[in-house]
Amino acid sequence: MSTFQSSSQKKGSTFQQRSLMLTNIALIVICFLMLLPIGTTLLISFKREQDVLRTPPVIFPCDTETSAFDLTACRWSIEGYERVILPQPSDTSPTGFVLAGRMLKTYLPNTLLYATATSFVVVLLSAMAGYAFARYRFKGRDLLMVTVIAITSFPLLTNLLALYQMSITLRKALPFLDERIFLIMVYSGFFLPISIWIAKGFFDAVPRELEEAAMVDGCSPAGSFLRITLPVAAPGLTAIFLLTFVGVWNEFLAGYLLISKNSLKPAMFGMYDFLGQNLVNAQLVAAACVIVAFPMVVVFLFARRTFFMAMTEGAVKG
Amino acid sequence: MSQASSVPAKGFVRPPAARRPVDWFPFWMILPAMLILLFIQVYPIFYTITLSLQKRQPAGWVFVGLDNFARLLRSSAFAESVGHTVVFLAGYTVLTLGIGFIIALLLNNGSVFSGTYLTMIFIPWILADLVVGVVFRLLVLPDYGLFSGILQDPSLFPPKGLSVLTADAARPWIAGFPFPPSPAMVYLILAATWRSIPFTTILLLAALQTINKEVLESARIDGATNWQTIRFITIPLILPTMVVTLLNLVLGGVNGVGMVFSLTGGGPGTSTEVIGYLLYSIGWGSLDFGRAASLSILMAFINLALIMTTLRLTRLRIKD
Numbered sequence: 242m243s244t245f246q247s248s249s250q251k252k253g254s255t256f257q258q259r260s261l262m263l264t265n266i267a268l269i270v271i272c273f274l275m276l277l278p279i280g281t282t283l284l285i286s287f288k289r290e291q292d293v294l295r296t297p298p299v300i301f302p303c304d305t306e307t308s309a310f311d312l313t314a315c316r317w318s319i320e321g322y323e324r325v326i327l328p329q330p331s332d333t334s335p336t337g338f339v340l341a342g343r344m345l346k347t348y349l350p351n352t353l354l355y356a357t358a359t360s361f362v363v364v365l366l367s368a369m370a371g372y373a374f375a376r377y378r379f380k381g382r383d384l385l386m387v388t389v390i391a392i393t394s395f396p397l398l399t400n401l402l403a404l405y406q407m408s409i410t411l412r413k414a415l416p417f418l419d420e421r422i423f424l425i426m427v428y429s430g431f432f433l434p435i436s437i438w439i440a441k442g443f444f445d446a447v448p449r450e451l452e453e454a455a456m457v458d459g460c461s462p463a464g465s466f467l468r469i470t471l472p473v474a475a476p477g478l479t480a481i482f483l484l485t486f487v488g489v490w491n492e493f494l495a496g497y498l499l500i501s502k503n504s505l506k507p508a509m510f511g512m513y514d515f516l517g518q519n520l521v522n523a524q525l526v527a528a529a530c531v532i533v534a535f536p537m538v539v540v541f542l543f544a545r546r547t548f549f550m551a552m553t554e555g556a557v558k559g
Numbered sequence: 560m561s562q563a564s565s566v567p568a569k570g571f572v573r574p575p576a577a578r579r580p581v582d583w584f585p586f587w588m589i590l591p592a593m594l595i596l597l598f599i600q601v602y603p604i605f606y607t608i609t610l611s612l613q614k615r616q617p618a619g620w621v622f623v624g625l626d627n628f629a630r631l632l633r634s635s636a637f638a639e640s641v642g643h644t645v646v647f648l649a650g651y652t653v654l655t656l657g658i659g660f661i662i663a664l665l666l667n668n669g670s671v672f673s674g675t676y677l678t679m680i681f682i683p684w685i686l687a688d689l690v691v692g693v694v695f696r697l698l699v700l701p702d703y704g705l706f707s708g709i710l711q712d713p714s715l716f717p718p719k720g721l722s723v724l725t726a727d728a729a730r731p732w733i734a735g736f737p738f739p740p741s742p743a744m745v746y747l748i749l750a751a752t753w754r755s756i757p758f759t760t761i762l763l764l765a766a767l768q769t770i771n772k773e774v775l776e777s778a779r780i781d782g783a784t785n786w787q788t789i790r791f792i793t794i795p796l797i798l799p800t801m802v803v804t805l806l807n808l809v810l811g812g813v814n815g816v817g818m819v820f821s822l823t824g825g826g827p828g829t830s831t832e833v834i835g836y837l838l839y840s841i842g843w844g845s846l847d848f849g850r851a852a853s854l855s856i857l858m859a860f861i862n863l864a865l866i867m868t869t870l871r872l873t874r875l876r877i878k879d
Binding site: 260261264265267268269271272275276278279281282284285293294295296297298300362366367369370372373374376377379385389390391392393394395396397398399400401402403404405406407426427429430431433434437462463487490491492493494498509512513516520521523526527530533534537538540541542545548549552553 | 582584585586588589591592593595596598599600601602603604606607610662665666668669670672673676677678679680681682683685686687688689690691693694695696697698700702703704705707708753756758761762765810814816817820821835838839842843848851852855856858859862863865866867870
């Protein structure tokens with residue numbers, strides 16, 4: 242995408258220069274508006290309770306009795322974060338304290354587990370299926386591919402009733418089975434179809450001469466897949482991994498309904514739970530928001546090109 | 560795709576027919592994914608269909624035929640939620656497409672910082688819909704939200720200021736159809752738009768970048784104004800992408816409920832109860848799984864129609 246390289250070589254007329262300047266100004270305003278809700282949430286999360294509960298509300302907790310804004314008098318605080326993570330002194334811990342808040346202790350590790358496990362399953366299975374669809378012509382291939390994409394017509398929301406009943410039946414029939422396995426399977430099932438299509442697209446782009454050369458040299462089909470094709474298609478698989486990871490991290494309803502034990506529920510449930518209990522303590526809710534969303538923003542900033550690529554590929558072609 | 564099409568049918572390693580009549584390798588490669596899809600996607604579809612024909616009685620599930628559908632279609636909650644969904648989708652798709660298109664045009668103007676702008680504009684997309692709902696809710700908390708000071712000012716919003724999440728809707732202009740929408744619905748539309756703008760922008764920007772610059776240049780030389788160039792050249796050229804984006808937005812809008820959960824909870828009253836939220840409240844609120852299943856089936860048909868239209872439009876090539 243040329244956007245990321247540099248501007249086009251527009252030089253010369255002042256008219257063009259002025260229009261470019263107007264473009265920049267407009268875009269700066271738009272960026273400001275787009276980031277405004279995030280910025281205000283950050284601001285709220287660093288306020289004290291007294292400053293959150295003020296009418297009329299203040300944007301910066303920096304006013305004094307004499308002036309409306311005094312940078313030296315700002316009353317920033319991490320009270321909200323402290324109340325989310327609840328650090329408590331402990332003799333056994335090497336750092337001298339333990340984090341007792343459920344968000345950090347229970348919900349976020351759960352989400353991390355679900356997102357990582359699902360992403361690995363999806364990458365592996367979609368790479369295998371996508372490769373077979375891209376390289377082989379076999380009976381029923383076209384029908385299977387249409388079925389895979391038609392399945393996306395049934396979103397998680399409409400299948401959730403049946404899945405919920407299935408989870409109850411499973412819990413009764415197989416009480417020893419970890420209920421997390423079912424949730425990971427559900428997530429995998431929902432990210433597989435689009436991932437298979439993305440993977441197929443990437444394998445289509447790998448020249449098959451490469452593989453044929455490997456097979457002429459004595460590689461098995463599986464060997465040529467593992468040693469030749471997989472490394473070449475790695476960026477596509479990274480995209481699948483990241484899209485699935487973010488998707489599972491941000492999913493709320495399935496994690497909330499399909500897991501019965503509170504100690505196994507994901508961070509989005511924790512967030513929802515917080516919201517129900519603490520709406521008056523806006524700094525607390527805002528801090529929980531920041532804690533839940535921050536990892537994904539970091540992932541995005543480091544891998545934004547992969548995301549842009551995967552989105553345009555996935556939405557337009559698949 | 561073009562390379563794939565140059566090779567004729569059958570597996571691409573063509574083994575001597577006598578020794579290996581069928582190549583089982585692709586079958587084993589596809590099998591695990593298909594098993595999961597069967598268990599998680601296909602089986603629940605049939606399960607939902609059977610659920611929709613049954614009703615839970617104290618003795619167990621009883622077959623009731625299409626009674627669930629009849630009860631659903633007769634209920635006023637269903638009609639209301641369809642109205643809310645239509646209002647929501649109309650507002651949110653028009654706003655998102657319009658703003659996304661303007662931003663994409665600006666980004667395509669060749670500013671040195673376009674990449675940076677795009678990154679910043681994209682951050683809302685990475686946030687969970689539940690988080691977006693919370694973020695927007697904090698802004699308008701009655702009395703304490705940062706915007707509440709402005710919104711609740713009686714001199715700006717007569718007669719007594721506006722408390723977005725609790726204000727009642729105005730009397731509907733058309734009987735039964737929730738228009739004009741309640742302030743909470745307008746706010747929900749704004750929040751949903753905010754989150755969907757990045758997605759729209761990047762798809763439209765990708766389409767804009769495929770337009771040959773010489774076409775635009777020659778139009779300009781022929782004396783076309785900026786607006787004329789956009790209206791008669793740019794928009795027709797990216798129209799297919801716009802339609803695909805629109806369908807994607809509608810799909811996301813019909814099926815996304817996280818934001819309703821954290822922003823309004825369907826309220827005040829039922830003024831933001833969209834169809835997806837109704838599914839949740841029938842299913843898990845009133846535990847009427849049969850009726851919720853019949854609503855699931857109706858929603859699945861909407862989705863199926865949308866997806867099939869998208870596929871037709873993108874001319875997805877399966878036979879290559």
